[in-house]
Amino acid sequence: EPEVTxxxxxxxxxxxxxxxxxxxxxxxxxxxxxxxQILGQKVEFLVSFYNNEISEKSEIxxxxxxxxxxxxSNFTLKIRSTKLEDSAMYFxxxxxxxxxxxxxxxxxxxxxxxx
Amino acid sequence: DAKTTQPPSMDCAEGRxxxxxxxxxxxxxxxxxxxxxQIHSQGPQxxxxxxxxxxTNEMASLIITEDRKSSTLILPHATLRDTAxxxxxxxxxxxxxDKLIFGTGTRLQVFP
Numbered sequence: 276e277p278e279v280t281x282x283x284x285x286x287x288x289x290x291x292x293x294x295x296x297x298x299x300x301x302x303x304x305x306x307x308x309x310x311x312q313i314l315g316q317k318v319e320f321l322v323s324f325y326n327n328e329i330s331e332k333s334e335i336x337x338x339x340x341x342x343x344x345x346x347x348s349n350f351t352l353k354i355r356s357t358k359l360e361d362s363a364m365y366f367x368x369x370x371x372x373x374x375x376x377x378x379x380x381x382x383x384x385x386x387x388x389x390x
Numbered sequence: 391d392a393k394t395t396q397p398p399s400m401d402c403a404e405g406r407x408x409x410x411x412x413x414x415x416x417x418x419x420x421x422x423x424x425x426x427x428q429i430h431s432q433g434p435q436x437x438x439x440x441x442x443x444x445x446t447n448e449m450a451s452l453i454i455t456e457d458r459k460s461s462t463l464i465l466p467h468a469t470l471r472d473t474a475x476x477x478x479x480x481x482x483x484x485x486x487x488d489k490l491i492f493g494t495g496t497r498l499q500v501f502p
Contacts, residue, residue: 279433308489318434318477320489331489366433376422376441376483379490381433 277301279382281367287388288357296352296385298367307350308368308379309342311335318366324350354387362389393417394478399497402472408465410496412478415459420483423454424490425463427474434477434492437463441483468500 280299288294300307309321323330324342332340341353350369354361364386368379395413402408414423422441426434438445438452440461445452451464465472477495482488 310490310492312431317494318428318490318492320491323489333489364431368433376424376439376481378424378436378439380436383433384431 279367279369279380281365281382281385283385284383285386285388287390290359290389291356294354294357294387296354296365296367296387298350298352298369298382299348300350300367300369301371301380302348303371304369304380305372306330306370306377306379307342307344308370309352310366310368310381311363312366312384313360313363321352321365357387357389359389362387393480393491394493396476396478396493396496398494399499401499401501402465402468404470404500404502405467408463408468408472408498408500410463410465410476410478410498411460412463413460414478414480417458417480421480422483423452423458423461424479424481425450425452426477426479426490426492427472428477428495429471429474434490435474437476439481468498470500470502472498473500474498 307324312318322332339355364384366384368381370377370379424439425437440452454461475495
């Protein structure tokens with residue numbers, strides 16, 4: 276069964292450094308999302324992306340965050356200058372275009388640890 | 391905030407059916423009911439979704455009340471691997487970019 280893949284599985288970064296989290300969505304999916312989950316807390320929406328532009332973003336997704344689909348397969352989340360509070364699991368998801376609602380399928384996440 | 395209410399935890403014996411309830415009394419006519427689960431900090435796993443009819447797939451069955459204000463996810467023969475946090479989420483049917491809003495879910499513990 277096709278799946279969303281995320282790399283790396285664990286990223287350790289010094290505070291203030293830039294980090295790029297990578298995702299390969301399911302082939303032929305057209306909608307892309309990033310979520311995060313701070314340890315012990317709820318899964319939170321960050322951003323949705325369709326047709327090469329952001330569809331919606333949350334309050335968490337401030338100027339330090341950006342997303343990009345640099346080629347036909349990758350979808351990246353960049354944090355420009357990381358803070359301690361950015362430590363979390365980051366999940367990428369994708370969904371298909373189709374009639375009615377299409378479920379979002381998630382990757383297994385990148386654990387981001389900011390030191 | 392999540393538009394659903396779920397019990398914080400439930401237990402189920404292995405091999406028995408697990409019935410996980412969800413209240414969504416403010417659901418609107420164009421919102422689907424989605425169920426996901428999360429096993430020990432892995433990514434959320436899609437289980438099933440429905441609008442107003444009952445649905446069944448290889449993982450589970452979804453029973454939605456006639457007034458659509460509540461639903462039940464049924465795992466017909468729970469196994470130890472079904473131990474997870476289960477999330478009931480309502481989502482706009484007309485917008486595929488619509489985000490999922492996760493609540494705290496139900497922590498299902500399947501015991502031998």
